[in-house]
Amino acid sequence: MRIALLGVGLIGGSVGLAARERLGAEIVGHDPSRRALEEALERGAVDRTTATAADALAGSSACFCCAPVGELPGLVAEALAAAPSDCVVTDVGSTKRAIAACARDERFVGGHPVAGAETAGVRHARADLFQDAAWYLTPSERSSGVLYERLHRLVTSLGARPVALDAETHDRLLATVSHLPHVLANVLVAQAADTATEEGEVLPAAGPSFRDATRVAGANTGIWTDIYLSNADAIAAEVDDTARRLGEVAAALRAGEADAIRGWNDAARAARTRLVDADLAAGPVSELTVSVPNQPGIVAQVALALGRAGVNIADLALAPAADMRSGSITLWVSGERARERACELIVNLGYPVS
Numbered sequence: 001m002r003i004a005l006l007g008v009g010l011i012g013g014s015v016g017l018a019a020r021e022r023l024g025a026e027i028v029g030h031d032p033s034r035r036a037l038e039e040a041l042e043r044g045a046v047d048r049t050t051a052t053a054a055d056a057l058a059g060s061s062a063c064f065c066c067a068p069v070g071e072l073p074g075l076v077a078e079a080l081a082a083a084p085s086d087c088v089v090t091d092v093g094s095t096k097r098a099i100a101a102c103a104r105d106e107r108f109v110g111g112h113p114v115a116g117a118e119t120a121g122v123r124h125a126r127a128d129l130f131q132d133a134a135w136y137l138t139p140s141e142r143s144s145g146v147l148y149e150r151l152h153r154l155v156t157s158l159g160a161r162p163v164a165l166d167a168e169t170h171d172r173l174l175a176t177v178s179h180l181p182h183v184l185a186n187v188l189v190a191q192a193a194d195t196a197t198e199e200g201e202v203l204p205a206a207g208p209s210f211r212d213a214t215r216v217a218g219a220n221t222g223i224w225t226d227i228y229l230s231n232a233d234a235i236a237a238e239v240d241d242t243a244r245r246l247g248e249v250a251a252a253l254r255a256g257e258a259d260a261i262r263g264w265n266d267a268a269r270a271a272r273t274r275l276v277d278a279d280l281a282a283g284p285v286s287e288l289t290v291s292v293p294n295q296p297g298i299v300a301q302v303a304l305a306l307g308r309a310g311v312n313i314a315d316l317a318l319a320p321a322a323d324m325r326s327g328s329i330t331l332w333v334s335g336e337r338a339r340e341r342a343c344e345l346i347v348n349l350g351y352p353v354s
Contacts, residue, residue: 012066
């Protein structure tokens, strides 16, 4: 397999290292920074580099567009213009709606690995960066089922857990679990610094709670400005909801409502346990075979229905019938409850499943 990397920073470099180590793939890299390309070669993240994106895409069966969110629509368009007809093109941006609106090509499947670090650049790339990490895939109704299957298998081979979501749902969820924490971390450190200035003294040494809550404060400004602006409406809505919730806590504190405070704290502990358990949940793998018509968008329809319901597809395979008018999708899902839920959802879509 030949994989094109358009951008060889932390994420692109880690894709290259993992694909070379786990798949024996040939990695061809392109980046506007000559220094980044030199470092990628030195680290072994790429086998060779090219002067243009088109040269990197020649003969490739997969392409990862790795750039700040604001640059991705243009980069994806450039990739699709040069990619072979059977090459799947994806990106690694943490917001999906803007790029989904621009890239309406059957070869494109949006992607977002939930992995990274406070560090940047290919010098910090790691082959295990994606191990056990969620990797969101956002296919559209136009996305090729065959190419979606290839990307799903490729992402799994890199060590990640693919999760299918539509672009709208992805951005709304990420506003809550990723973007809002960055906003709150920035606000918290600014508030602490202002308090110290007002008091005319240095605050006591920061405890572990403060360090944990502000670990992502001031993350890479170039990257995060693009993220904030590209998902501004969803993030602003979450900020407004947070302000409302904080107002309720402030009111309970001023009123001295001990029962309300205890209930609020207990509910938070239970909610965190539920969220963490859901992220770590595993179980026996069940094989489901779905009979479907051979039509564009069927694979994306099934994958998105399961993804929205929190059913993780560990693997999938396509098998067209001899007459090419129908076929089957074989899915492997983890856990008994996930199997039952998957069957229910697929039947509701109108497809038989065994």
